[in-house]
Amino acid sequence: MTQIxxxxxxxxxxxxxxxxxxxxxxxxAPIRRIIEQGHLPSIIxxxxxxxxxxxxxxxxxxxxxxxxxxxxxISSGVKELREVLIKDDSLFGARAVVFVDEIHRFxxxxxxxxxxxxxxxxxxxxxxxTENPSFSVNNALLSRxxxxxxxxxxxxxITQILKRAINCDDExxxxxxxxxxxxxxxxxxxxxxxxALNLLELAVQSHPNFNKNLxxxxxxxxxxxxxxxxxxxxxxxxxxxxxxxxAMIKSVRGSDADASLYWLARMLNAGEDPAFxxxxxxILASExxxxxxxxxxxxxxxxxxxxxxxxxxxxxxxxxxxxxYLANSPKSNSSYKAINEAIAFTKTDGSPVPLHLxxxxxxLMKQQGYGVDYVYPHDYPxxxxxxxxxxxxxVGKVQFYRFGDNQKEQAxxxxxxxxxxx
Numbered sequence: 001m002t003q004i005x006x007x008x009x010x011x012x013x014x015x016x017x018x019x020x021x022x023x024x025x026x027x028x029a030p031i032r033r034i035i036e037q038g039h040l041p042s043i044i045x046x047x048x049x050x051x052x053x054x055x056x057x058x059x060x061x062x063x064x065x066x067x068x069x070x071x072x073x074i075s076s077g078v079k080e081l082r083e084v085l086i087k088d089d090s091l092f093g094a095r096a097v098v099f100v101d102e103i104h105r106f107x108x109x110x111x112x113x114x115x116x117x118x119x120x121x122x123x124x125x126x127x128x129x130t131e132n133p134s135f136s137v138n139n140a141l142l143s144r145x146x147x148x149x150x151x152x153x154x155x156x157x158i159t160q161i162l163k164r165a166i167n168c169d170d171e172x173x174x175x176x177x178x179x180x181x182x183x184x185x186x187x188x189x190x191x192x193x194x195x196a197l198n199l200l201e202l203a204v205q206s207h208p209n210f211n212k213n214l215x216x217x218x219x220x221x222x223x224x225x226x227x228x229x230x231x232x233x234x235x236x237x238x239x240x241x242x243x244x245x246x247a248m249i250k251s252v253r254g255s256d257a258d259a260s261l262y263w264l265a266r267m268l269n270a271g272e273d274p275a276f277x278x279x280x281x282x283i284l285a286s287e288x289x290x291x292x293x294x295x296x297x298x299x300x301x302x303x304x305x306x307x308x309x310x311x312x313x314x315x316x317x318x319x320x321x322x323x324x325y326l327a328n329s330p331k332s333n334s335s336y337k338a339i340n341e342a343i344a345f346t347k348t349d350g351s352p353v354p355l356h357l358x359x360x361x362x363x364l365m366k367q368q369g370y371g372v373d374y375v376y377p378h379d380y381p382x383x384x385x386x387x388x389x390x391x392x393x394x395v396g397k398v399q400f401y402r403f404g405d406n407q408k409e410q411a412x413x414x415x416x417x418x419x420x421x422x
Contacts, residue, residue, distance in 0.1 A: 006172075006201040007194045010165050015059050019164070020157040020193070021052060024148055031148065035063045042118050042125040044103065044133050044142070047150030050192030053128040054101060056150075061097035066124065068097050073105035095124055103127035104136030111138045118144050132242075152191025158182070161193050162200055176215045177204060184220035188227050202226045244272075245280055248323070252281075253288045257327040264323050274315040278304040281322050292332035292406035299325055332404035342400045351391035384419050 012018045015025055015032070024031045034040065040060055045053040054070075061068040100106065100114070115138065117123045125145065129136060133147050153161070159182055166177045179200075189196035203222045204210060248263035267277060278300070285300035303322045307315040360370030375385045388395055403413040416422075 005198065006165055006169060007197040009169055009171065010161070010197060011055050012059060015056075015063055018052060018056065018059065019160050020153045021056065021150055023151070025056070031060070035060060038064055040064045040066065040097065040124050042123075042145045044127040044129065044137065044145050044147045045150055046129055046131075046133050046147060048152055048192065049130055050189075050194035051150050051152055052193065053150060054099070057097070057099045057126040057128065060126065061099075066095060066097045068099065070099045070101065073100055073102040073110075095121070097126055098123045099126045099128070101128045102130070104129045104131040104133070108138060111141050115141050115144065153193055154191070155186045158186055158189060158191070158193065158196050162196060165197060165200060172204070175204070175210075178215065178217045180217050180219040184223040184227070188223070199223055199227060244270075245277065248277075249280060249284055249288075252284055252323060252327045253331065255327055255331065257324045260323045260327045261320060264319060268312075268316055268319070274307050274312055274319060275304065277319055278307045278322075281319070281326060285326060287336045288331055288333055289326055289329045290332040290335045290404070291409050291412070292330035292404060293408065296326055296329050330406045330408070332406050332409060334402055334404040334409060338401035345398065345400070349394075351393055354388070354391060356387070357389065382419060386420065 015035070018025055023029055026032060031043075040063075045056060047053060058068055098114075098117075103111075106114070114125055118125050118141070127133075127137070127145070133142060162179055162182055162185065166172055166179060185196050185199050188199055200218065200223075203218050203226050204216055206226050207216045207218070207222060209216050244263055244267050248260055248267070251259035251263055264277065268274070282297070282300040282304055285296040289296040300322055303318045306318050310318070355369040356371060356373040358365070358370040360366040360368075360372065366372065375387050377383050377385045379385075390398065403409045
């Protein structure tokens, strides 16, 4: 058989051959409408590996009859980028499409160089990235490009691709291949067409009947045997890293212990740093559980310290306990909202500190009234004395903290009302 991988042999030859991404390439979809008019703006394709970013970039250039020049941000430096951006009639006569794979790996200077060429109309840029462009691409470049999110392929779409490989690939047509079950491929590929095709090709080539002119039946057992183990798609520096921890946090916030444990397990299985997870749980304990259960913060912080001294695999036990505890705790974000409101307010307020609240550490300060009228609350019953603590111009005008509707904060509310005689 040829040495060209199946995934490469099966690359679509036109936009109509692309399986998946119908939200962008289907009839009346945005990119389809644009290229049908003969136009192609600068765009950034954002999505996981193996879902067609490079292929689609090439096909878009072909669809509008533009020269195509590819760069990899991993291997290309400033020199290569400058060579590509030099105006040359042979390359840029038809306003070439310059494709930059992993564009998020370009530094600011390289992205700025692209910006100038895009802005001047010298090139049409198509960038591809597995990272969220909002965080990894310069705002100036983002403002001059359209960002499109590509989705992992569905099981039905992966099945279509596998069937196309078996029925349409010249090399596979020389064999008698039956795909008895594709569930293992689906689980391992996780929406990655390239991985799915690589698994199929590996299963075929390792089959006992390969090169014997006998039928080849591919099932889950064949696939699992060649795959070795389930490879979890996870980039600890990429979107999936943040997507999974976000899912865990939202599940804890929503008081769903099972879902919280599921997302926690996904991260641990993928090799996530347990200290990163613990730090997020400390934040959550204050932001989402807060004063409804103040012990949550103590437990989460203790877990963080314990994990740093113990490590995996035992750290999983501690994380599991904290996740379940936080999920089952009453929730309140009253203090979280209060500090945010206070910070927002004080960005535009610089009211002077009242004299009685100032620290009169010198005789001159005391002569000027610093701390003179301050009343020490501990000298009075219940350790309370009614005095103002806000600047005079804000008294009765601001309220940042509002008691939550949970048992502990309502108990505190009752105590404060009793203390102040309300």
